[in-house]
Amino acid sequence: MSSLAGMGHLSLDQAPPLAIPAIFFVTAPVAVMAAGLLLLWSGTFALQLYWLPSVVGLTHLGTLGFLTMTMMGALYQMAPVVAGAPVPFIRLAHLVYLLFCLGVACLSLSLMGLWPGLIFQSFTLISAAILLFLATTGVAIVKSKTQGETVAGMRLALFSLLMLVLLGLTMAGGFVDNSFLGFRQFWLQIHISTALMGWVGGLITAVSWQIIPMFYLTPQFTAVGKKVVLGLTTAGIILPLAVLMASAVAPPNTGGWSPTMLAILGALPAALGVWLVHPYLILRNLNRRRRKRLDPSLRFWQLGLTLAPLTGALAVITCFTEDPRATLLFGWVAIWGWAGIIVHGMLSRIVPFLIWFHRFAPHIGRMPVPAMRNLLPDAWVKFGLGLHVSSLVLGAVAIAMRDPGVSRVTGFLVFSTGLSLLHWIVHLLRQKPDLEVVDEGFSTDEQGLGRSG
Amino acid sequence: MPRILEVLGDLRPDGLLLLSAPVGSNALIASLKERGCRPQVNQLDSDHWQVEVSHKTTPQIADYRDLPAPEPLERILAQVTELPISHAFIVRVPHMPQLLFPVLEQRKLQWCALAQADGSAIVHIRKEETAP
Structure with missing residues (x-):
């Protein structure tokens, strides 16, 4: 029995200042533009052999500069709202941002050969940034009392990020003095599966349970479906790491099974969860949404999720072929296709919402306030999607054909996608209400609603 | 009973x-x-x-469950601005609107909310004389 007029208040959560997620979101497109310039400059060289420094640089501009940059900004925003975990020492986010930007810039410049010798510094900066991020946001989410698959998925993603830093640091040692602990391919395999399926996939799946029903009015997901995806992903992250630990104490080649093959088999459940079961559940729910109005960000979800099974299929193909193009194609589709398109789409929904919520929502009813969907023209978002998809398709062609001309056009389109994204994020950040028409005696707090209570 | x-x-x-x-x-x-x-x-x-x-004096419950985020927030804030003192507004929303509550508190409106089994929520908002 509950009486609405008499029940106790829910605990109030504090949204972080707008500036914190905003600096991460506005920087992510710059990494995309840098990746485009790298492709324009190097042509096929950046899409040829996956161990080439230019390819490693391009990959990390995508994974760290675009995906992780956006995901860190999103976690700062979501930790208090979704997980009920206000981030302590929130101003440290500026330091995290600074260290991370410097680290990614140093890594890219070093790998592209423009400023050699910065590789060690870049790993140090990136690791320091991520560890500081984990020590604040990560600890807040881990300690959160909120239960459910969304928070559990966030924890898995953060655990994967921690493992990534440790793996990355170990592998960085191998890069610096060319001395890998064990097989390079073995470490690379675990690094990739932890990054793509644990960190990126873990967060995409966790967030989707929360925002898909909220933004697109779909039915709620069943607990069973969410638990299956979370269970598969967790198993697929833990098993390869267990193989890695076991290989440190056991002979590396036992019973005809190489550690690399064991790590691949161990990662299989996560591939099933992230690239097959999750897209099936989300796409099925999107088809059942109560409101059929087409939102441009919905197209990103549909396209990104449709690419997920293709990503999984390419991951399997890379295990059975020596052709380096298969590995490159897998990386291209996973980073710029599946994850990149979903993250691009989410930015087109989250950034307008944050601007609207922080700057306009307090004035509703007191002055004319635009609806959130009017802050960002649909045509701009659709144009960005068109550029993104064109660059994705052309990049796949460039990898298959090893054609320098096609690679450079791909670079131009990737750069244009980043520019389009940057353009509308800056456009949104510049939007402010005309405070001269607000009623007297009412003030707004840009630093975060709820702080003034 | x-x-x-x-x-x-x-x-x-x-x-x-x-x-x-x-x-x-x-x-x-x-x-x-x-x-x-x-x-x-x-x-x-x-x-x-x-x-x-x-009660017979309880206001009609508005139903915003068919609106995607943030439209329920937009409409609720518009409604409560027009709310006369000592009156209440009750609304059904598709999800617990965590981000609404700080705005209501900023406007010195009293609120309480109850999560429903289907994930939706009912929110009761009341304007007291102390509200601006």
Whole structure:
């Protein structure tokens, strides 16, 4: 029995200042533009052999500069709202941002050969940034009392990020003095599966349970479906790491099974969860949404999720072929296709919402306030999607054909996608209400609603 | 029944009482109607019934469950701005609107909310004389 007029208040959560997620979101497109310039400059060289420094640089501009940059900004925003975990020492986010930007810039410049010798510094900066991020946001989410698959998925993603830093640091040692602990391919395999399926996939799946029903009015997901995806992903992250630990104490080649093959088999459940079961559940729910109005960000979800099974299929193909193009194609589709398109789409929904919520929502009813969907023209978002998809398709062609001309056009389109994204994020950040028409005696707090209570 | 009547007695004129029960009880409904209440019965599952009991003075419950985020937030804020002092606004929303509450507090509006089994929520917002 509950009486609405008499029940106790829910605990109030504090949204972080707008500036914190905003600096991460506005920087992510710059990494995309840098990746485009790298492709324009190097042509096929950046899409040829996956161990080439230019390819490693391009990959990390995508994974760290675009995906992780956006995901860190999103976690700062979501930790208090979704997980009920206000981030302590929130101003440290500026330091995290600074260290991370410097680290990614140093890594890219070093790998592209423009400023050699910065590789060690870049790993140090990136690791320091991520560890500081984990020590604040990560600890807040881990300690959160909120239960459910969304928070559990966030924890898995953060655990994967921690493992990534440790793996990355170990592998960085191998890069610096060319001395890998064990097989390079073995470490690379675990690094990739932890990054793509644990960190990126873990967060995409966790967030989707929360925002898909909220933004697109779909039915709620069943607990069973969410638990299956979370269970598969967790198993697929833990098993390869267990193989890695076991290989440190056991002979590396036992019973005809190489550690690399064991790590691949161990990662299989996560591939099933992230690239097959999750897209099936989300796409099925999107088809059942109560409101059929087409939102441009919905197209990103549909396209990104449709690419997920293709990503999984390419991951399997890379295990059975020596052709380096298969590995490159897998990386291209996973980073710029599946994850990149979903993250691009989410930015087109989250950034307008944050601007609207922080700057306009307090004035509703007191002055004319635009609806959130009017802050960002649909045509701009659709144009960005068109550029993104064109660059994705052309990049796949460039990898298959090893054609320098096609690679450079791909670079131009990737750069244009980043520019389009940057353009509308800056456009949104510049939007402010005309405070001269607000009623007297009412003030707004840009630093975060709820702080003034 | 005595406990229900006790809570009903404490309910504000613009309040709403939600009863959850494993069976629908005609006797309970009839009794509530006799006392001048407005009971609304919803069967949520084969063994889960919910009765919304309101006074005749309780405002009509707005239903924003078919609006995607942040449209419920937009509409609620527009509604509560027009709310006369000592009046309440009750609304159904598709999800617990965590981000709404700080804005309501900023406007010095009293609120309370209750999550529903289907993930939706009912929010009761009241403007007191201290509100700007």
